[in-house]
Amino acid sequence: MENFSQRITAMQASPIRKLTPYAEKAKADGKKIYHLNIGQPDIETPKNFMEAIKSFDEKVLAYTASQGIPQLIQAIIRYYKKYNMHFEKDEVLITNGGSEALLFTLLAIADYGDEVIIPEPFYTNYAGFNAIAGIKTVPLITEASSGFHLPKKEEIEKLITNKTKAILVTNPGNPTGAVFTEEEVNLLADIAKKHNLFIISDEVYREFVYNGLKFKSFGSIPSIKDQVILIDSVSKRFSACGARIGAILSKNKKLIAQILKICQGRLCCPTLEQIGAAALYDVPEDYFKKVLSEYQKRRDILYSKLQEIPGVVCQNPEGAFYVIAKLPVKNAEEFIIWLLKDFDLNGETVMFAPAQGFYITPNAGEDEVRIAYILNENDLKKAMDILKVALKKYPKRK
Amino acid sequence: MENFSQRITAMQASPIRKLTPYAEKAKADGKKIYHLNIGQPDIETPKNFMEAIKSFDEKVLAYTASQGIPQLIQAIIRYYKKYNMHFEKDEVLITNGGSEALLFTLLAIADYGDEVIIPEPFYTNYAGFNAIAGIKTVPLITEASSGFHLPKKEEIEKLITNKTKAILVTNPGNPTGAVFTEEEVNLLADIAKKHNLFIISDEVYREFVYNGLKFKSFGSIPSIKDQVILIDSVSKRFSACGARIGAILSKNKKLIAQILKICQGRLCCPTLEQIGAAALYDVPEDYFKKVLSEYQKRRDILYSKLQEIPGVVCQNPEGAFYVIAKLPVKNAEEFIIWLLKDFDLNGETVMFAPAQGFYITPNAGEDEVRIAYILNENDLKKAMDILKVALKKYPKRK
Known part of the structure; x- marks a missing residue:
């Protein structure tokens, strides 16, 4: 029986989570994925x-x-x-x-x-x-x-x-x-x-x-x-x-x-x-300072690495831990699927959220991704290096 | 600003929880309450x-x-x-x-x-x-x-x-x-x-x-x-x-x-x-048997005690741990508020859920309460003794 409500059938699948099956397949195949698609920080939860x-x-x-x-x-x-x-x-x-x-x-x-x-x-x-x-x-x-x-x-x-x-x-x-x-x-x-x-x-x-x-x-x-x-x-x-x-x-x-x-x-x-x-809420006040300085460092790394990649356009984010980046591709979701399915750099790849899901204006954000800078300095650098190589190799690059 | 949605203003407050302020007041005044208003068992959670x-x-x-x-x-x-x-x-x-x-x-x-x-x-x-x-x-x-x-x-x-x-x-x-x-x-x-x-x-x-x-x-x-x-x-x-x-x-x-x-x-x-x-889900199978026999015992006690109270009408429940009982009062919610505010038996009283909230047919269930038999044998007996005395003393008894 398929007489579901219109509201549920009209609801789009989460752009942050809908590509998870591709990620699971890639992991099952032994690929390491740098997850920049979801706002899941690697910062330790206070004890x-x-x-x-x-x-x-x-x-x-x-x-x-x-x-x-x-x-x-x-x-x-x-x-x-x-x-x-x-x-x-x-x-x-x-x-x-x-x-x-x-x-x-x-x-x-x-x-x-x-x-x-x-x-x-x-x-x-x-x-x-x-x-x-x-x-x-x-x-x-x-x-x-x-x-x-x-x-x-x-x-x-x-x-x-x-x-x-x-x-x-x-x-x-x-x-x-x-x-x-x-x-x-x-x-x-x-x-x-x-x-x-x-x-x-x-x-x-x-x-x-x-x-x-x-x-x-x-x-x-x-x-x-x-x-x-x-x-x-x-x-x-x-x-x-x-x-x-x-x-x-x-x-x-x-x-x-x-x-x-x-x-x-x-x-x-x-x-x-x-x-x-x-x-x-009992954590000492300097907890927030430490975390903030860690994220500011990550943001700086991410932004400078993105600036080095030809064809990538983005603003330096002022807060939270996300950035919207325009990529030199027609369809960012296709590109992400390709990253997971058909690409790796020494067995590693990277995952973003397609930004189109963050718009309801038709076709807006089609060539954009949301990048969450929630990984440590080294991992972020590696992830950006992978992106750089991937964009060079991507057959459907604009 | 009070321009709330119609759906929220039309929503009734939970009959199980809306009398909580009266219960809190009674407790603050030192009364002990036997809570039969909510399906919160006293059975220990498995370790x-x-x-x-x-x-x-x-x-x-x-x-x-x-x-x-x-x-x-x-x-x-x-x-x-x-x-x-x-x-x-x-x-x-x-x-x-x-x-x-x-x-x-x-x-x-x-x-x-x-x-x-x-x-x-x-x-x-x-x-x-x-x-x-x-x-x-x-x-x-x-x-x-x-x-x-x-x-x-x-x-x-x-x-x-x-x-x-x-x-x-x-x-x-x-x-x-x-x-x-x-x-x-x-x-x-x-x-x-x-x-x-x-x-x-x-x-x-x-x-x-x-x-x-x-x-x-x-x-x-x-x-x-x-x-x-x-x-x-x-x-x-x-x-x-x-x-x-x-x-x-x-x-x-x-x-x-x-x-x-x-x-x-x-x-x-x-x-x-x-x-x-x-x-x-790893609890041994006999866990369910023990719990079931405990509830069956409670049901039997509750039902036989209810039968002894003049004017109370109910069926012997076959499952879950609730019974709907008709009381010799015009409005069960008023009676429950009275139990909490104006009555006690040696410093103790009892709380039920007014059953009217379990109906949407107008006026249905006005003289009924839902009783959850989630307390142990002794407490249940005491609670029923309190109900018996309370119904005798209630000034608005039918």
Whole structure:
């Protein structure tokens, strides 16, 4: 029987994960793959995580509160205080990763047929969540040539209709690596205020900002505090992607109370991973400095290596750990499949995410890849050397 | 700002959890509460769970496969083999509890405005998931007087429209405690076959069947194997509710491939809890026997104690660990709030779930409660003694 829903058949497979079968085949054939396709850092997870979990000694692994366990909520509240953002306990919900935080938020602020504006290219799963929620994704086109920064106010406002419920941003940007300037943040805040829109701000890469740039959170603007929903996660902050612990934060208590109903529907988040996540927030402050300097080094290496490859075009990313690079190929997905199936350099190859999946504008990003610089210096260098040779040998090079 | 979505504002708060603030207040005031409102057993979680997790020694807590970790998928396949149901690895998806399994399944088989038939009363969160997915819940009324068994074929078929996509059942039943006879299972299978419907069968209580009754799974009927989707979970089977590990199983590989796209959107389930869950399936076979005999004992106590309370009406449940009881009160929710706020017997009280939340037919179940018999013999007896006294003292008794 194949009478599946339209929403599911229309949903695209994850561009980050859909080429996994080719990667598995390549590995089975003995190839080593440098995985730059997925935001899975190689940074060690702080030991606090497992230590806290190992000390769990309840006899029954019971349900916890739908909102999240109190010590994790308190840890997150303390963390935000450092950034001069003050949340109370009924302004925070713990979720199964940033993913669930985002899905539940979208369901709570938009109905079937409503619209959400998202700067494009965007984290691909946003469109997926919108698709299953019946919400129309309205792309706000940003250009590689201006480092994926926002266009003028008029360009943004002309996308707003009476169906528009929210502007959804990732800042620092995935997949773009762009970090909004203070002016950009204020611009979106003004637009939200004027048009009565929510701002859903996915700030999971908050710590990953380079060149001494200043990061401004949408959570720091009093005039729109009722309209801002922050999406958070421990995945990248503490290299704990497998914990699947995220959070929703908003000063709009009534909104949080509404979303709590969906949280109650799925009962609770996993107990142990919440206990571990709470302990992560006890890492000493210099943890973030060390990690940041490691990523800044990686970014510098990646960017300089990419500059050396003929035909590759990209901007130097300002934050997160991704870059969108234009390759001298017609179709980047085909090229990646070729890298996995038909190419190797001394038994090794490299994998990226085809960037087309981060756009919904037809044909946009066809010759682009998203590169996640989540491997150490040596591996990154090797991966870029492989890319250089591969592009030389690729039979369908433009 | 309060322009929330209609779907979220229309969603009812969980009847199982919405009275929690009253319970918290009562506890803060020093009252002891016997919690029979939630399906949280006091049975110890097998030690395998924590042992497996403690032996995890990867340095990076990484994302895992969106489908689930291989050892857990294999453990579940082996488990089903015992019941003579044979699944392959591309017929299983690991989910964040049975809750996510259900939500993803509904999204995959029904669009906005489509209909799903559910025997009523039903597990309350089914209606919640349907509400946020824009699916209409069509109640198939079953009666306490016939032990909540199915009505005649005509009664079921007359609910089917061209919008009907599936029949969703819990078997053994939550909150009813009913276990479908082989005839009932075959009846629904025939109807599904004839009208080309999916059967979503939530069988998380498979092991909890009393009186030596035989449980027949919808997964055991070859003629509709393409139409059956099983919802599963370790929560009740192994008293591991806090693990939040569930699964979707179907012989319809194309359906599984579609749902995998949503799974990819939320990346993966938590790593450690999956490792623990896989180890749970290694418990020796007599674990299930011991647990079953414990629950059968509890059911017997509960039922005989309920029979002794004047004005209480209920059937002897055949499975799961719930019973719907009619109380001699006009409004059961008011009565429960009174139990928490205004009553105690030597500093103790008892909590149930108001059954009205398990119905969508207006006013149905207003004088009923769902009682979960998840406490040990002594506590159950005490809880029933408290109920008996409370009903005598309740000023608004009918």
